[in-house]
Amino acid sequence: MFSGFLTARRAIRSGIFSVMMLCAIHPVAAQPPSMPGADTARARLAPLKWLVGEWAGPATISSGGRTFTLTQRETVQEAANGTVLMIRGRGSMLDASKVEREVFQAAGLLTYDIGLRRFTWVSSGGTGHLGVTEALVTDSAFVWSTGDRGNMKTRYTITRTPAGEWYEVGEESSDGVTWKRTIEMRLVKH
Structure with missing residues (x-):
């Protein structure tokens, strides 16, 4: 009977030690x-x-002499041990029957390339074209372009407002000096 008690006590002590080791290792593994x-x-x-995080809000688009508003949703995640930001954008509008329909999808990946010593932005707007460009990141802004399309240059600038909103402006230029706003959006975190 006494040996059974010692065996049970050793098993409990061993189990407690195992749990303590797992608890000690778990934060490091994460x-x-x-x-x-x-x-x-x-x-x-x-x-x-x-x-x-998850963001949503209105986006105003100016294209071909028309201006329209859609609901923009952005999902931003860290990946690759926090060395990459993945951004997925989706825009939707109400159709003629007042049903919300997705009309736009885009995806981007931002990383700091230690070999090139620069930020690299890889993006796709769902058209089959992949953009790989250098990005500018400061304490207050993230700026990138989608590359030149013929004689047209595009750039996008994301800033954080004092209220914590995501404020983004998209612009086009034919000369790289004078820029015309094509997109403006103000998103809140959910």
């Missing part, structure tokens, strides 16, 4: 690995961490 390149990339992306 953290991204520390590597000089990854640490640099995460640090360079840090000013944009506020973007991570």
